[in-house]
Amino acid sequence: MFTILLSSILLSSGTVAKPDTLKPYGALPTERQLKWQEMETYCLIHYTPTTFQNKEWGYGDAQPALFNPSAFNANQIAKAAADGGFRGLISVAKHHDGFCLWPTKTTSYSIASSPWKNGKGDMVKEFMEATHRNGMKFGVYLSAWDRHDEHYGTPAYANAYRQQLTELMSNYGPLFTSWHDGANGGDGYYGGHEGKRIIDRTTYYEWHEKTWPIVRKLQPNAVIFSDIGPDMRWVGNEHGFAAETSWATFTPIGLNGKVAVPGATESHNAESGDRNGKYWIPAECDVPQRPGWFYHEEQNSRVKTPNQLFEIYLKSVGRGASMNLGLAPMPSGTLHENDVKSLKAFGKKIKETFRTNLAKGATITASNTRNADTKTYATSLITDNDRYSYWATDDTKTSATLEIKLKSAATFDLIQLRENIKLGQRIDSVVVEQWADNTWKPLARATSIGANRLIKLEQPTTTTRLRLHIYAPVAITLSDFGLFKEYNESFAFDTKELKKQTGFKLQTTGTTDKAYITDGNPNTFATVDDQGVLVIETNGATSGIGFLPRQDKKTSGIPTKYRISTSVDGKKWTSVKEGEFSNIKANPILQQVFFETSNNTKFIKFEPTQFIEGNELTIAELELYGK
Numbered sequence: 001m002f003t004i005l006l007s008s009i010l011l012s013s014g015t016v017a018k019p020d021t022l023k024p025y026g027a028l029p030t031e032r033q034l035k036w037q038e039m040e041t042y043c044l045i046h047y048t049p050t051t052f053q054n055k056e057w058g059y060g061d062a063q064p065a066l067f068n069p070s071a072f073n074a075n076q077i078a079k080a081a082a083d084g085g086f087r088g089l090i091s092v093a094k095h096h097d098g099f100c101l102w103p104t105k106t107t108s109y110s111i112a113s114s115p116w117k118n119g120k121g122d123m124v125k126e127f128m129e130a131t132h133r134n135g136m137k138f139g140v141y142l143s144a145w146d147r148h149d150e151h152y153g154t155p156a157y158a159n160a161y162r163q164q165l166t167e168l169m170s171n172y173g174p175l176f177t178s179w180h181d182g183a184n185g186g187d188g189y190y191g192g193h194e195g196k197r198i199i200d201r202t203t204y205y206e207w208h209e210k211t212w213p214i215v216r217k218l219q220p221n222a223v224i225f226s227d228i229g230p231d232m233r234w235v236g237n238e239h240g241f242a243a244e245t246s247w248a249t250f251t252p253i254g255l256n257g258k259v260a261v262p263g264a265t266e267s268h269n270a271e272s273g274d275r276n277g278k279y280w281i282p283a284e285c286d287v288p289q290r291p292g293w294f295y296h297e298e299q300n301s302r303v304k305t306p307n308q309l310f311e312i313y314l315k316s317v318g319r320g321a322s323m324n325l326g327l328a329p330m331p332s333g334t335l336h337e338n339d340v341k342s343l344k345a346f347g348k349k350i351k352e353t354f355r356t357n358l359a360k361g362a363t364i365t366a367s368n369t370r371n372a373d374t375k376t377y378a379t380s381l382i383t384d385n386d387r388y389s390y391w392a393t394d395d396t397k398t399s400a401t402l403e404i405k406l407k408s409a410a411t412f413d414l415i416q417l418r419e420n421i422k423l424g425q426r427i428d429s430v431v432v433e434q435w436a437d438n439t440w441k442p443l444a445r446a447t448s449i450g451a452n453r454l455i456k457l458e459q460p461t462t463t464t465r466l467r468l469h470i471y472a473p474v475a476i477t478l479s480d481f482g483l484f485k486e487y488n489e490s491f492a493f494d495t496k497e498l499k500k501q502t503g504f505k506l507q508t509t510g511t512t513d514k515a516y517i518t519d520g521n522p523n524t525f526a527t528v529d530d531q532g533v534l535v536i537e538t539n540g541a542t543s544g545i546g547f548l549p550r551q552d553k554k555t556s557g558i559p560t561k562y563r564i565s566t567s568v569d570g571k572k573w574t575s576v577k578e579g580e581f582s583n584i585k586a587n588p589i590l591q592q593v594f595f596e597t598s599n600n601t602k603f604i605k606f607e608p609t610q611f612i613e614g615n616e617l618t619i620a621e622l623e624l625y626g627k
């Protein structure tokens with residue numbers, strides 16, 4: 001506010017302007033949120049004993065001896081992120097398996113009990129140093145759910161969790177974020193015993209009363225992430241997409257009228273936020289670079305390409321959110337070459353795409369400009385590269401038109417709009433027209449501008465003149481307008497694809513729309529009511545199956561645990577694998593399971609043993625892998 005007043009009083013010409021009366025609108029970002037919003041992209045590293053178990057969620061049963069990377073190199077990982085243009089790195093200091101990557105005083109289930117560096121190492125510290133060395137900001141993720149701790153579910157663990165948070169907030173330099181996920185409570189290996197611990201999520205962690213105050217006190221500049229904020233909210237999916245209309249303001253709704261806490265909210269508008277929401281809680285889009293958050297060798301060919309990452313960038317950063325990309329080092333302790341290659345090419349793509357703003361130097365004429373005589377809010381500020389300087393209208397003008405005459409004809413396929421969010425999220429919508437064939441033609445439209453809005457055109461267009469019609473409930477402000485052309489370069493991985501088996505048969509009866517299981521269309525699914533058991537007659541040697549859950553965002557019939565059995569004759573069965581589809585609810589991707597079969601194995605049985613909800617298996621696609 002102070003800077004706004006100052007800039008309106010001291011003008012370059014030396015004249016004194018009328019005192020500024022432009023009032024901010026609605027909920028406003030805090031200083032720490034502004035700094036976070038400027039970062040736009042950062043990465044999240046999942047690397048714990050779970051990596052060595054080839055799982056997505058560790059069960060809490062891994063022996064610390066397993067954690068023994070042969071070539072851990074934090075710098076290789078941090079450099080790859082920096083080459084991708086990312087501005088921060090978050091270390092998963094403890095995932096759900098409970099293993100701490102720093103020598104905590106709270107438990108012996110940590111790096112101190114591992115053979116790595118003879119138990120003298122501190123991986124969180126190594127990540128922090130490498131992050132800083134590569135010019136990025138550092139943050140930590142501390143899972144509240146702990147599938148190992150014997151006291152999980154009692155106040156003793158909640159206190160230990162806060163002690164762990166205190167250690168992380170105290171000893172790892174300035175942090176830009178403290179990241180808290182909402183997955184907690186359930187099966188585990190608590191204190192060395194299999195069991196289930198259910199907690200009351202609304203009260204157990206005392207987030208507001210005791211836990212988050214630790215972050216505020218020790219790291220006042222760190223933004224706190226969870227599914228409900230308080231500083232940025234989970235976008236509600238793990239594809240990395242915010243809704244096309246995504247407001248930075250949001251009103252989290254707690255269960256039964258209680259204060260909202262992570263993992264316990266009424267269904268809410270996480271993807272879109274709430275227009276005029278009570279708080280400034282923009283979305284963060286978290287998405288793994290590979291299908292899963294942890295490294296799985298069989299996913300080497302499914303690393304997201306630069307174009308896929310660019311689409312995520314447009315649908316996260318380009319919708320006022322941030323992009324948090326999951327990196328998964330291999331057991332050896334470095335990123336696979338495919339991941340490194342894709343990050344680098346993505347970094348280049350972003351740099352080249354946004355290198356030249358084709359609107360720079362344009363003549364912009366507004367239907368109305370606030371304090372026009374003083375030039376305080378001149379339209380030239382829209383193309384000056386400063387995300388906080390802006391053009392504004394009088395208070396009475398809640399719709400306005402800007403005509404933009406480019407220096408010369410430009411070809412572009414991306415339009416960028418930005419508001420100065422220090423004044424709140426003001427703009428409701430924008431309509432863009434272009435001058436073509438001697439008339440104004442509609443080109444694009446957008447709602448919810450906020451910190452950054454990128455509109456991707458179906459195809460490039462060429463013009464010399466554009467017109468923007470802008471609508472808001474209060475005086476309009478616009479900080480930036482840009483025109484860009486997406487940069488493209490050919491890209492390929494050297495990959496070994498899995499051999500898919502064709503011609504296998506589904507023996508299961510009692511299945512609705514059985515054909516959907518093998519129709520290659522992820523958007524159709526079948527329901528298996530034979531107690532959910534799928535029997536497959538193979539067509540040759542088999543090494544594993546791929547199970548794609550339904551993709552319609554519903555969870556009925558999605559298994560969280562399974563058993564696989566094989567048979568030579570379809571009568572006598574041998575159980576060959578049992579396991580869990582961890583994280584399938586938040587991230588319903590293709591689940592691949594590999595197992596041993598003998599040469600004369602002819603039948604495979606897939607039995608779900610636990611569901612998210614319902615008791616009839618639903619399945620979108622089934623794949624069988626050859627040997």
Ligand code: FUL
Nearest residue numbers: 056181182183286293583
């Ligand atoms: C989720 C976890 O359950 C996933 O394993 C992963 O860590 C993701 C970033 O957050 O809540």
